[in-house]
Amino acid sequence: MKRKITLKQIARELDVSISTVSKALRNSEEISADTIEKVQAFAKLYNYKPNNIALSLKNRRTKKIGVIIPEIVHHFFSNVIKGIEKVANKHGYNVIVALSNESFDKEVLNMEMLANGSIDGFILSISKETLMLKDYHHFRETINQGMPIVMFDRVVNEINCDKVIVDDFDGAKNAVKIMIDGGSKHIGIITTKDYVSVGSLRTNGYLSALQLSGITASDELVLKVEDGLDTEENSDKLYKTIQSLFDNNPQMDGVFAVNELFALIAMKVAHERGIKIPEQMQVIGFTNGVLSKYATPSLTTVSQHAQQIGEQSAYLLIERLEKDEDLEEDGWKTVIVKTDVVERDSTK
Amino acid sequence: MKRKITLKQIARELDVSISTVSKALRNSEEISADTIEKVQAFAKLYNYKPNNIALSLKNRRTKKIGVIIPEIVHHFFSNVIKGIEKVANKHGYNVIVALSNESFDKEVLNMEMLANGSIDGFILSISKETLMLKDYHHFRETINQGMPIVMFDRVVNEINCDKVIVDDFDGAKNAVKIMIDGGSKHIGIITTKDYVSVGSLRTNGYLSALQLSGITASDELVLKVEDGLDTEENSDKLYKTIQSLFDNNPQMDGVFAVNELFALIAMKVAHERGIKIPEQMQVIGFTNGVLSKYATPSLTTVSQHAQQIGEQSAYLLIERLEKDEDLEEDGWKTVIVKTDVVERDSTK
DNA sequence: GACATGACCGAAAACGTTTTCGTGTTGAAA
DNA sequence: TTTCAACACGAAAACGTTTTCGGTCATGTC
Structure with missing residues (x-):
């Protein structure tokens, strides 16, 4: 089974240094036109793609947003995600979804799995079991470790974070x-x-x-x-x-x-x-x-207006992510998205 | 904004080496009981969790499965995911979901985002647009780079991989x-x-x-x-x-x-x-x-029997992931999950 | 007193990147 | 011939882990 090709392999093959390869691929001024062409051709041939894991480690950011929802099947959540993706993609972020299935344990587990490096921030709707148990320690810990959370729909006063709710x-x-x-x-x-x-x-x-x-x-x-x-x-x-x-x-x-x-x-x-x-x-x-x-x-x-809820949530999160790190901590926003009644045949 | 605590910080704080901290946390025989206790207490206090990104980079595996589905709202897919998660979690894997929204471009994009290090293998159902365009290059490339794919429900003969289908x-x-x-x-x-x-x-x-x-x-x-x-x-x-x-x-x-x-x-x-x-x-x-x-x-x-489809898919993928790397390439399996007719009130 | 034996710990490499800084080779100006 | 910039490239550090291989002690044995 083949492995993905790396900078190191390209470097060895072309008899240049790793740094040269890296720079050539990014069209650096430092590298001669000849070398750039040679490297890029080789990279294309072998379909080189930088390893995201290595990039994440180096940059200490993943450009990914984690979304945790209680149930995948509701049309509401589906549309929220659509809204999130729309805004996220526009800003160069990718979206990863995990499910809590309304279970406290799965919510905690999935948050831990994503929090340790896989994503830059959360958008989530709290599971019913969590709401019942009133145990919010995992939200607190996540926030304390510097990872922002945006809650939508099912929110909770006990946690200080950005929120998007419906009236x-x-x-x-x-x-x-x-x-x-x-x-x-x-x-x-x-x-x-x-x-x-x-x-x-x-x-x-x-x-x-x-x-x-x-x-x-x-x-x-x-x-x-x-x-x-x-x-x-x-x-x-x-x-x-x-x-x-x-x-x-x-x-x-x-x-x-x-x-x-x-x-x-x-x-x-x-x-x-x-x-x-x-x-x-x-x-x-x-x-x-x-x-x-x-x-x-x-x-x-x-x-x-589920999609709008998703868009607003993504805006809030990205805003916080791109903000200068150690600026003012507080000033949590709560956005309210209005509802409309759509009249059909079950009312007079 | 606080950052997550790392081994290095613990090491500096406790005036030992990074290696010692790492070993102490894993209860190594090499480390004295005193040191182990000291380190573990400190780690617990600061809620240390190893950085998954660093681990993934080192181990060259993420213990994560990527699932790509066309639409999130169908009950069918929801249950498939439930099945996947059940088996995956049992084997120590986590599940990450991404959506194609029946779009070819989003399917390609999401696969690229996940393929470059974020996951160890795919379970997916092909989007309608992809089926219409008959453009399967992204599947081929992914497989060529050593990342296994399991297709379920909407599969395609042109690609050699494990499959789970319904009769x-x-x-x-x-x-x-x-x-x-x-x-x-x-x-x-x-x-x-x-x-x-x-x-x-x-x-x-x-x-x-x-x-x-x-x-x-x-x-x-x-x-x-x-x-x-x-x-x-x-x-x-x-x-x-x-x-x-x-x-x-x-x-x-x-x-x-x-x-x-x-x-x-x-x-x-x-x-x-x-x-x-x-x-x-x-x-x-x-x-x-x-x-x-x-x-x-x-x-x-x-x-x-959507859940069963998910379980079978996960089994196939994990089996391939845990198999000795460079063993026989082929022998792709296709599992058929049977259907049942559930009679209700719309038939006589 | 010499030596081996453990117990305990640290240095360093590796995973794949990017980036800073340095270095060697030119050709031309002095 | 010396000096100096410009050019093209490489070395090394850093991100956070794990693990291998040594290294430094004190202790016990003859």
């Missing part, structure tokens, strides 16, 4: 308001446990919208889905949980779900029970993915 | 047979252009099933969707294309779609036209993701 509260409030305007009186919400920051923010937005319209909230109508139920294995349990929301609230005429999956299942349950959407029940989801568009009926959603 | 032909054949057994006489297929290998294999399976049952195939019933229509921006065009399949074939009573999205849209179109599923039309998709399960009605699919 979850207002987004939820607007969505619920639309349902109220459409005539819904008994609106249920399918959300996550409160430790997921965006979940609780959206829940509060929901409550606020109800209050503004003089509707008294009912605990019965609030379903906080336990963690781990949104995996393939536990899908039946999730299904039953949502069915019970319908069982407990026969008068329910609207559902606000904090993600696409929850909304889809709610529509499926409604369909099974002969509840007509949107006539007898309106449904709105959060996150504007493909599922919403192709659901039957198509789902009204709160769109998050 | 697309048989899977499609079985699926169509189920619809025929269920009474469908005019079965349409929504597939991709032929250069996507799995697309054409599935098309052939469909044709074979028809032939076996004495049904003559009709060109009208075969819809080969153009590339690029399955992105968010072009979703309307895709929609219209599928509508035209219905328009051209009013007698159609069955649809076989080569992916989840196509199947979902077909169901949506059927629903709009008042066609009852499965009574008046049966639908089967390929790939068993969440969408199928939660569609209304739930979708019968050909399940691909």
